[in-house]
Amino acid sequence: MPLTVSFAAKFPAKCDCAIFAAGRDLKPDLSALSKGAADLVRGAIKSAKNFKGESGQALSVPLPKNNFAARAIVIGLGDLKKADAVSLEKAGGRTFPPLNAAGAESAAIFLPKKLDGVAAHFALGLRLRSYTYHAYKGKDAKAKLAKKPKPKKVTVIAGKTAAASKHYKRLAAGAGGVEFARDLVNMPPNDLYPDSYAKTIAKELKPLGVQVEILDDKKMKTLGMGAALAVGQGSARKPRMVVMKWNGAKGKAKSAPIAFVGKGVTFDTGGISIKPSAGMEDMKMDMGGSAAVVGLMKALATRKSRANVVAIVGLAENMPSHNAYRPGDVITSMAGKTIEVLNTDAEGRLVLADALTYVQKKHKPKMIIDLATLTGAIMVGLGFEYCGVFANDDKLWGAMEKASEKTGEKIWRMPLDEAYRKEMESNIADLKNLGSLGRWGGACSAAGFLEHFIDEKVTWSHWDIAGTAWNKSDKPVTPKGGTGFAVRALDQLVEDSYE
Ligand code: BES
Numbered sequence: 001m002p003l004t005v006s007f008a009a010k011f012p013a014k015c016d017c018a019i020f021a022a023g024r025d026l027k028p029d030l031s032a033l034s035k036g037a038a039d040l041v042r043g044a045i046k047s048a049k050n051f052k053g054e055s056g057q058a059l060s061v062p063l064p065k066n067n068f069a070a071r072a073i074v075i076g077l078g079d080l081k082k083a084d085a086v087s088l089e090k091a092g093g094r095t096f097p098p099l100n101a102a103g104a105e106s107a108a109i110f111l112p113k114k115l116d117g118v119a120a121h122f123a124l125g126l127r128l129r130s131y132t133y134h135a136y137k138g139k140d141a142k143a144k145l146a147k148k149p150k151p152k153k154v155t156v157i158a159g160k161t162a163a164a165s166k167h168y169k170r171l172a173a174g175a176g177g178v179e180f181a182r183d184l185v186n187m188p189p190n191d192l193y194p195d196s197y198a199k200t201i202a203k204e205l206k207p208l209g210v211q212v213e214i215l216d217d218k219k220m221k222t223l224g225m226g227a228a229l230a231v232g233q234g235s236a237r238k239p240r241m242v243v244m245k246w247n248g249a250k251g252k253a254k255s256a257p258i259a260f261v262g263k264g265v266t267f268d269t270g271g272i273s274i275k276p277s278a279g280m281e282d283m284k285m286d287m288g289g290s291a292a293v294v295g296l297m298k299a300l301a302t303r304k305s306r307a308n309v310v311a312i313v314g315l316a317e318n319m320p321s322h323n324a325y326r327p328g329d330v331i332t333s334m335a336g337k338t339i340e341v342l343n344t345d346a347e348g349r350l351v352l353a354d355a356l357t358y359v360q361k362k363h364k365p366k367m368i369i370d371l372a373t374l375t376g377a378i379m380v381g382l383g384f385e386y387c388g389v390f391a392n393d394d395k396l397w398g399a400m401e402k403a404s405e406k407t408g409e410k411i412w413r414m415p416l417d418e419a420y421r422k423e424m425e426s427n428i429a430d431l432k433n434l435g436s437l438g439r440w441g442g443a444c445s446a447a448g449f450l451e452h453f454i455d456e457k458v459t460w461s462h463w464d465i466a467g468t469a470w471n472k473s474d475k476p477v478t479p480k481g482g483t484g485f486a487v488r489a490l491d492q493l494v495e496d497s498y499e
């Protein structure tokens, strides 16, 4: 259960913890406390010489009995002049560990008055950071976890409570999408495989009013999806494509939709070009692009977006076996282009190629964004902070950059170029799935490969989320594991540019 968030003008009669946010001036609004308690907190701030109100800093102070809260946590906001939605989300997220460590189940949050307009973002950060994935703990561990005190209910003290509640409701739709995407990424690959994944998508999205169509391997064959099918042919779990439709543009049901496409490799062993075993377990996250797309659809439907959106995720398991595709094979994609397979570990682009073709043929979208944990090379270039984004349209890039700045999901523009496209041409087939330069510029040549499957005049962007879909360790608002990266930025993009 996500954290329950409410907004009130006055602090509650009783709660476990009062959170006071303060900038470098070290002057939190302590008016809710008795004079004695306020003095105690001020004294604690003074004596903790390392506490400077910087973002990331927290100071926990037990309060005397006669106060409404048992404990105060002072949380640093850094430079108050620079405080905005994103920095407040981070501060909210960073409040979770000390709150949890204190065993506090309820909390009241006091922010500097001038931040009233972005108060909902503090609560959002706290909620996103409080995410846990315990579905696979054993019975005893689950019972223990259920008994352990943890933050459940927070009340944000705000001037304009109705406006703040409305604001949070909007943000919570995005958070629900993020949490669903994380659940999907965190799920073990013996339980999340193409067919089970497809059914999970339908079960979650249909009740929200999203049309969901599952294309099974037979249907994919009749459609000629030879590239996506090749990737999955070594596995006992057959590939699927899932098409999702949300028609939110009232009276404009026929207006061209925007499209989202996701790579959903439920486990990537590398296939016959097998990966080294160290760390291979993380390759359950190779469906992160599809999870972001599915999470986005959940967010859009939850908040009843007024846009027409179609989404497709290509689901396959990349396994070595006697049935597996081989390096050297030449396969035929749905677009009719033949592809020489040089490395079975460059499988994501093959799945995407057919998904991109299908969505363009069938739905004629005016704009397409695909998301994929596509290359290790993007992690070499950008690490885990920035997502590499390719775009064939400056206006779209500008809109994406703005949206991502609003949600704090950082993107960096990468180049599309004729040379990268050329690099993917094969001697014996139309294309090859590994560039002539091998790993050098691998994220760019992968994008160059995808570009061969984009129709002329279609506005398109490719997000390589290999470095941002998965956290090795906790970050301010994204705990370890699946991150749900891109759900909120794309939800924001749809709202700002297509509604
Ligand atoms: N799923 C991987 C990329 C990846 C690596 C995602 C690490 C997340 C973390 C992808 O299918 C892959 O194996 N790419 C190869 C491509 C190469 C063979 C051209 C890579 O990046 O090494």
Ligand code: MN
Binding pocket: 268, 270, 344, 345, 346, 347, 348
């Ligand atoms: Mn691979």
Ligand code: ZN
Binding pocket: 265, 268, 286, 345, 347, 348, 373, 374
């Ligand atoms: Zn992969």
